[in-house]
Amino acid sequence: xxxxxxxxxxxxxxxxxxxxxxxxxxxxxIPNTIQHRNTEQxxxxxxxxxxxxxxxxxxxxxxxxxxxxxxxxVKKVLSKIQERVKKSNFPIKLIYTNSKEETTxxxxxxxxxRQLELDEKELPSTxxxxxxxxxxxxxxxxxxxxxxxxVIDEIDYLAQLVSKTGKDILYQLTRANERLKTGSLTLxxxxxDLTFKEKLDPRVISSLGEEEVVFTNYNVEQIKKILEERITxxxxxxxxxxPALNLCAALAGGEHGDARRAIDLIRVAGEIxxxxxxxxxxxxxxxxxxxxxxxxxxxxxxxSYPLHEKLIILAIMKANGSSTGEIxxxxxxxxxxxxxxxxxxxxxxxxxxxxxLSGIISGRLIHQGIHGRTKKYKLTISTEMIKxxxxxxxxLQDIV
DNA sequence: CCTCCACAGGAACTGATGGCGT
DNA sequence: ACGCCATCAGTTCCTGTGGAGG
Numbered sequence: 001x002x003x004x005x006x007x008x009x010x011x012x013x014x015x016x017x018x019x020x021x022x023x024x025x026x027x028x029x030i031p032n033t034i035q036h037r038n039t040e041q042x043x044x045x046x047x048x049x050x051x052x053x054x055x056x057x058x059x060x061x062x063x064x065x066x067x068x069x070x071x072x073x074v075k076k077v078l079s080k081i082q083e084r085v086k087k088s089n090f091p092i093k094l095i096y097t098n099s100k101e102e103t104t105x106x107x108x109x110x111x112x113x114r115q116l117e118l119d120e121k122e123l124p125s126t127x128x129x130x131x132x133x134x135x136x137x138x139x140x141x142x143x144x145x146x147x148x149x150x151v152i153d154e155i156d157y158l159a160q161l162v163s164k165t166g167k168d169i170l171y172q173l174t175r176a177n178e179r180l181k182t183g184s185l186t187l188x189x190x191x192x193d194l195t196f197k198e199k200l201d202p203r204v205i206s207s208l209g210e211e212e213v214v215f216t217n218y219n220v221e222q223i224k225k226i227l228e229e230r231i232t233x234x235x236x237x238x239x240x241x242x243p244a245l246n247l248c249a250a251l252a253g254g255e256h257g258d259a260r261r262a263i264d265l266i267r268v269a270g271e272i273x274x275x276x277x278x279x280x281x282x283x284x285x286x287x288x289x290x291x292x293x294x295x296x297x298x299x300x301x302x303x304s305y306p307l308h309e310k311l312i313i314l315a316i317m318k319a320n321g322s323s324t325g326e327i328x329x330x331x332x333x334x335x336x337x338x339x340x341x342x343x344x345x346x347x348x349x350x351x352x353x354x355x356x357l358s359g360i361i362s363g364r365l366i367h368q369g370i371h372g373r374t375k376k377y378k379l380t381i382s383t384e385m386i387k388x389x390x391x392x393x394x395x396l397q398d399i400v
Numbered sequence: 401c402c403t404c405c406a407c408a409g410g411a412a413c414t415g416a417t418g419g420c421g422t
Numbered sequence: 423a424c425g426c427c428a429t430c431a432g433t434t435c436c437t438g439t440g441g442a443g444g
């Protein structure tokens with residue numbers, strides 16, 4: 001009987017992989033041909049067509065639920081256009097940002113500026129007034145005589161940030177051309193929220209919403225086709241069983257038609273199958289993958305919480321299904337036992353709703369007549385999971 | 401039918417941090 | 423050296439509310 005470790009290592013060394021090309025199984029990979037999005041691709045191209053005629057196109061707004069390939073299509077169309085106009089005297093500069101990756105308005109503007117080759121000196125990553133940053137970006141465009149296209153992903157998120165600070169950067173962005181002498185600026189906004197437009201300032205709508213493209217959700221059939229395409233490219237032939245493929249499509253398509261999820265799922269299933277040295281990806285691998293993805297999400301978000309949030313989660317765990325008041329007093333006693341100052345109840349309710357947003361707990365508003373109004377919170381994940389993840393935390397060890 | 405509970409959740413503010421321009 | 427600006431975590435103060443119990 002050989003050592004199990006050796007056996008595994010041997011297998012890994014000699015065994016052949018059923019995945020040919022891992023990169024294709026990441027949703028950021030842009031296939032040569034994007035199927036099933038023909039009308040949308042056409043529409044996007046149409047509205048950006050003026051660039052070929054060397055004039056500035058209208059601003060564009062792209063809608064669609066997550067995982068519908070919006071970003072992929074926009075990126076593909078733009079890079080093709082960029083390729084074509086490269087040699088003309090109207091070269092375009094493509095700039096992409098995702099609002100979710102930047103927590104602040106300032107950060108977003110800086111990331112735009114960085115791509116315009118403004119370095120640390122010209123555009124410090126903190127310390128300036130927002131209007132100053134904006135001015136410098138525009139100056140750079142003018143100075144280099146650029147025709148910039150700003151692609152702003154998850155622009156609804158940006159709109160939220162903006163509304164909080166009271167600055168209307170979106171408005172300024174859409175009207176930036178009036179301030180530019182030689183360069184030009186086009187805005188392509190990508191939004192998940194179809195109602196997002198209604199929340200905007202009407203002046204922004206009129207210029208940003210000049211053109212609109214809506215991406216519809218994928219149905220299960222379409223997801224299946226997308227998966228098939230990627231599988232033939234990424235996997236060794238015949239290594240994914242049909243039922244497994246169907247389940248993948250059904251799991252991802254069932255809710256929102258999220259192709260991204262489907263691709264994640266098949267990738268993880270493939271990895272699991274490989275680790276088990278199976279020659280085929282079966283339906284069980286997909287199930288396992290689905291569970292694993294869920295657990296990973298839970299674990300990483302649990303780990304990333306600051307101390308007080310962790311304490312609150314523990315308090316909820318110890319008194320499952322209790323009201324805010326009960327949670328708060330339990331939290332206070334937990335604070336005492338780890339020797340930290342407790343925060344106010346107001347702050348705790350805020351944290352609770354933040355945690356609820358991440359899906360780890362779920363709350364229900366309850367009116368108890370004379371006994372007032374409360375929100376009752378329940379864990380949506382297992383207590384074992386929490387215990388397991390918080391065991392490593394030194395300050396929490398003894399109270400888990 | 402009114403009252404009044406036990407909070408929800410909005411708004412405005414504070415103080416610390418960090419880095420700018422002048 | 424100084425004032426200014428943005429941001430973050432947290433606080434203070436506040437108004438709002440569905441319905442059990444009187």
